[in-house]
Amino acid sequence: MRVNGVEIQLENTMSLSKFLLEQGYDLKRVAIERNGAIVPKGMISQILLSPEDTLEVVSFVGGG
């Protein structure tokens, strides 16, 4: 699986939300693109990741 341009080995079948939490992301602060399409917020826990997936994960920080 490719995440933000880096190859990552998926050890188990896992949901997108579990993967992001394990990677330390705060789910309220991210925007995710999976295989070229934005992931709707409600789908994060339903999507099961596959080794062919390409993810772009943007994590926002505060300030403006």
Next chain:
Amino acid sequence: MVGERYVPTKKELEEALIKRHSLSVQEKIAKGRVAIAGLGGLGSNIAMMLARLGVGELFLVDFDQVDLSNLNRQCYGVRHLGVKKTEALQAQIKEVNPYVQIKTKTIRVTEENAVELFLEYPIVCEAFDQAENKAMLVNTILQHCPNIKIVSGSGMGGYGSSNEIGTKKVMNNFYICGDLVSGIEKNYGLMAPRVQLCASHQANMILRLLLGIEEE
């Protein structure tokens, strides 16, 4: 001729902009319609830059009023304290370019009203303060409005190197400016230079989009 009461005509101002920017560029800028969500350190400075460019229409959205703590980085003065940011900014834009069409809405942007608010604008500038609100707006627009391009700011706190602040096209229709890491969560203060650097990156990306350039 140039005195206290002198106000240039629309034609005079357009000609001055064409002289600086060239006709072919200015024609595109003048057709531009941009919505700015959040009128703090990013949004107020971005709006002023877009007004100076002569962008045709600006839609300014913020729920808040100007506070003393804003003056260190936001485009407001002492005379604006307690005034709604939408009104204070509109007044300042009129001083720079009286012919920019300005629409304002003094409202808090939510997941529920974001689509209705911004649907008509081809470019939306995300200029909120809180990370959750940034994510909410970007997700809502990207999910529901496939024709809108969104230019967001993330990571401009503190006084780290200017050179870490950049512009990145991270997804289709989604550009992000900033250093992506220097957030208020890490107790970085927000200070004028880096906030305005980030605002300039956003304003320049919006300009590029208006000119048909989609690369970061």
